[in-house]
Amino acid sequence: MSTPAERGTISGQMRSILPLLLAIGATLVLYVPQIPMAFVDWDLISYARVLGSTDYVQTIVTLFKDVRGEIVPGYYAPLSSISLMLDNVFTGEPSAWITVFVNLLFHCLVGILVYLLAREAGADDVTASLSALIFLLHPVQASSILWFAQRKGVMAAAFYLGSYILFLKYAKTSSSAHYAASLLLFIAALFAKPTVVVFPIALVFTLVFLHEQLDRQSIGRRVLQIAPFFLIALLTGLVTMNSEGISYGETSPDVPLLERPFVAAAAIWFYVQKAFFPTGISPLYATWEVDFFSVEWWLPLGSLVTLAVMVFLLRKRLSAALLWSAANFLIPLFPVCGLLKFGFLRLSYTADHFMYLSMVGFAHFFAFAMRMLYGRLRPSVSYVMIACIAAYLAFLAVQTNSAAHMWKDSVTLWSHNLRMNPDNWTAHNFLGHALIRAGQPQESIQHFRKTLELKQEFLVRKRQSCMDLERSGNVQALQFEKQKIAPVQAGMYIAHHNLGNGFLLSGMHKEAAEQFRIALQLKPEYVNSRVNLGIASMEMGDAGTAIALLSEALQSAPNNFEAHYNIGRAYRAAGQKENAKKHFIRAHQLRPDYPLPPDS
Template sequence: MTHSKKPHMARKTAATPAPATTWPRPWLFAALLLASLIAYWPALNGELLWDDPGHLTRPDLQSWSGLWRIWFEVGATQQHYPLLHSAFWIQHHLWGDATTGYHLINILWHATAASLFAALLRRLQIPGSIFAAFVFALHPVCVESVAWITEQKNTLSTVFYLAAALAWLRYEDDRRPSRYIVATAWFAAALLSKTVTATLPAALLVLAWYRRGRLSWRTDILPLLPWLALGIAAGLGTLWVEKTHIGATGDAFALTALERPLLAGRVVWFYLAKLLWPADLAFFYPRWSIDAHSAAQWLFPLAALAALAASVYWSRRDRAPLAAALLFGGTLVPVLGFVNVYPFVFSYVADHFQYLACLPIIALLAAAATRTVALLAWPRWSGPALATALLLLLGTLTWHQSHQYRDVFALYETTLARNPDSWVAHLNLGVALDDTGQPAEALPHLQRALELKPDFPETLNSLGSALNRLNRPAEAKPLLEKALLLQPRFASAHNNLGIALIGLQQTDTALASFQRALEIDPAFASARVNYAWALANSGRIPDALVQLAQARRDQPAFADAHFKTGLILAMSGQIAEATPHLRRAVELQPDNPDMHFALAHALLQQNRLPEATAHFEETLSLAPNHPGALDALHQLHRLQPR
């Protein structure tokens, strides 16, 4: 992005007509899509990662009424971005829970954004537009946004943001009301996908100044006032949701009026450094300690102000550096620390925060490189060769970075290798290990997470859960009680406390814990199944079966609800009625040896020996030391004729 105020350059610009079309070239889009697919291939079949389950469409939102709730019920989704969640709703109906489809769509949005970026630069007559588009498509700082399903909000909103910018430039050509309406619709779509795009009106004013060297109240500012109002309203709404529904409050956000500009200065330089030298990229970066009494920390905002002042001075000759700086810093404003966003609990910076903001810096550097090569007396092939070499390097870095998004273990192990003291990475890895039946391996990570960030309710709850699985309820109980002291309406902690109390033979107290969990979250199927199991063990079989029926209605594909129903019916002597539930549990969770064993036992009691034998054998294939399965097989072999 360069602009000269020299007379001969001004005459050249004035004589050059705007391109006839402002939309992406099909061949360029196809090339960008192919390049993106190759670079992101390692993540294409990646599993669900942190926060993905909170963004993909929940079972209670998958109906038409659920789509209505997505649009008109604040709190129905994690963040009130109805257009984004409508896109997820459609994708769920296309391919359900298969993650490859979501990844393909995210790559498609990314390639579309890159091609729109090229079109915008071409419309602004900025050199190096194609080169800049490929840099954006292949730059490793974009991996977190493109390889992580949750960040479809980044890629989708950027598509609408750039489409709105292009539509606005078309409106400036003839000021037709229809073009204004189209541009406004694109901007509204961007806001409904992610409200960081609220910075677009200010960005358009910067572009108007960059192109003409001045701003007009009537033609530049006045038409954008409705957009500014829309952006402010959307931003305030998101801040309210962050505070009231997501939890962006408390000591983690207690920055003073002096500390916030300190943080902002450091954040700007961090993102610029990662863009220029994308080494040691991490899912969770270290969380800095901000101290207004540290003279060294003041160097960051002072250096930023000095760079801005230099750009202002240089703008008398070339407005491009100042325009790029204003666009970069302005787009980052929502995440500079002046307002609270929940991820600040983990780190003040994240790669996905600069996905949109990196565009002006890429444009500036690509234009500068293009002009420099043109001025040098090098062979004509040298420019394309250097550009190709850089793009291959960026693509290779992105390809390697994409590997860590295959699954949670690759993601958090890589994160901990680069940031060993990330308490949230230890917590999430511990939870993943616990969820996959490895509580012993989870324990050291959860304990380390608690050491690094004491008194965090999620860590206390997760550590208590792992200890429950290791049959150490006496150790789990005080941790879970502390979690509830810190967060009384923590349904999962109430549920886990109930499990611990069951282990300590305190059934009546456990029933109260399960009931409290269900009062807080009536759709909490695991708590309802545990409540039912506790009722059954107290001799209240009919009440237990009622609760299990409700759990199966709430989550028809919840294997444990069918399993516990089958066990309770079998224990009550209703073997024939138990068998369909046990069979359904095995269908839903075929890798669970206990479910195969229970079904085999029920089949054995009905004298269905071949089927029982098959499930006992499957039990042993999954758990060679499973108690009872080997003895049962020996008995079956004696019973069956040779």
């Protein structure tokens, strides 16, 4: 039996972590009812081989070998992909609810680690609990939890913070076990999401700002101890640049060097605003157009530089804890703020899920600032401050509930996005596909048509800009504008194809055929448009044209189920029953779940 003293100690420990447990409980209450029952169709095709795999050992081996990012397009992140695959163990097949719930559990684990990191940095229990609460409840985290593909973000954050905490323990105890464990967890974080390569920089700033709380070893010696982290980060960065380049190629815009500081500064202020006042949450934000002749574009960069200079000059007067927290907010944003080239830039310069790890720094900054302010206020005023913090937390919870609700399904997600950004052609395109899957093809037509119109307007505008730049002799800007045009122009065939699909599924066969013909003019080798043009021709009663088109498609894609099944229909309509039977049988071999027609 425990002694009264021991029971008192246990009781005190429980009281100290009670706010953290309440924070985790509030997070579960907010998110569990919002977990989608079906995968939101964003990156679903990219992860299809991982989500549907049942050969676990072979897939694991292949993912670790796939340094080119060919199985899952993008950067090399085998651990997070393996984690998504292993979700199938619970149900035997891909389950959106299980996958997102695991994301949520990772998020809660990260919240606990945020608490522990704050404690290692010198925070008391209340301050550390407030840090965890802000991190867990903040609405910008919704996309990282409810978008299945962001397993890499929550998983990498767990390893990152575990490595961070262990390194701080090592700095205080010089335990080689802590050091080795920190290094191993950092490697695991890189295998989950390589954007955590910035971790060694965070460690350097930690030693600078929190060195008084660590042991008395010199900063120089500590920096040498961080050297292995830098080396591993460098190697990972090289692999990531290679896999990004192979996966996205020319579709990833190379922002001119002159524009990158402006984009980065605007992105940082955007994230600061979203951290303090998170309204207008959206899955995709509008892409910016840099204008050097506008004061609007000089203000973010100028104000950021001014603030940096002021902080440097006043650094000895400022709180070390606040400076450390601010550094932990800014450092994780470095790879994703627009200074470096990466695939998501083709959609937008900003995204909520880029903030996931940065919110650790914001949560600590907010909690440390509130603790310092509370300590300087009179007791009567301190109650007002507590009420304001409670109101702010309630505001975050309401915003989180709203942000989480939009991930209910694909139609809800992209409809919300278009309310926030009505001219986003990516959202129109995604919503069109979501409506087709929801059995509403006629409603999809307007969104596919809008996608096409917006892309055409973009090309007209950019071509005119190229002509103006060519006349002015601005070669660098001209090259950048051409880079923007290339991927949009190259993808126009799919915009026509999607619109044709909307028409075809709505029974508007003549209009569908017109769009498929245009798609084939733009990309003659695109088999799907040839197959669908054959289907449209057959539906209009032209079996001969359908047979010719579908035969051409089968020459390029002999195992295309749609082509075999529909050429069978066309042969049957033309009275060629033997040819029809042959293709129906082949279609059934390709898709055994699809029944043969009665007369086959």
